[in-house]
Amino acid sequence: MRRFVLGLFCALLIAGPVAAVLPEEQLADPVLEARARAISQELRCVVCQNQSIDDSDAPLAADLRAIVRERLSAGDTDEEVMAHIVARYGNFVLLKPPLDLQTILLWSAPLLVLIPGGLGLALYLRRRSRAGAADPTPLSAEERRALAAILKTGDAP
């Protein structure tokens, strides 16, 4: 049983992510094909929306992969190919959305959280270290006797 589980685990290790690009879709020119793959990995599939068109098996994703390769073969730059798809489906298809008015909140969210959080933490730590530095009130004679009794018996009175 253990050997079986171990074998299964090893099988999972070598099973890397497999792209949906079929051999007949690929371009003969390896440089163009590499560019097509890179672009496809940046474009979101509009059917299964959390996959790139490079990963997706949806027929529409295959169509978009074909369009990417057609545009590249026609001599478009990477940016022009992206713009061609964005003109049809909008910025939503970019897995890395550009910084604009609509996405400013998204891109600035880490700063919006980190800066006030950091300030709050700094304030808190400073206040605490200042409180710690102040002289504590010494124990009264009675408290000291009680403490000694506790330490001796190991028991609260």
Place this chain on the structure above:
Amino acid sequence: MRRLAFIIPVVLFLMVAAALGLGLRRDPSILPSMLIDRPIPTFDLPGLTPEDTVGLASSDFTGKPVLLNVFASWCVACVIEHPMLLRLQAQGVTIHGLDWKDEPAAGAEWLAQRGNPYTLIGSDPRGRTGIDFGVTGAPETFVIDGHGRVRYRHVGPITPEVWTEILQPMMDRLETET
């Protein structure tokens, strides 16, 4: 100062909760159309069968507002939508059809069995015209005004509610516009 330290997080929480609550009411899988208020892409498609001498072209969208309905014989939700389209046709609404990513013969067969609600039909077996429209699936319906501009896109079947609440008021308004 003490009170402020209490109020600020509460206000922040309420703002975030309100924003997320609003977000829950939207369907994020429906993408906004890039074509709203813009002219339809240029296309000239053949009909479904070799006997159909007229297909559908972008030049057909002038004069009065029409619906462009994206359908296919493989599309399950189109079967649900179909009776509604026939009813709209009977009411005098002009609907053009785009048989998207479909065998033209299969599309023709599908319509022969169920009835044809479309005035003009274009066959788009490779799906390129649909992609130019930003179609993400079938059925989808575009409201196109008399100047050939896209005014609205509906994703999914046209239900009676969608028609009376959204599409019909829009068509009526566009009718008076032209």
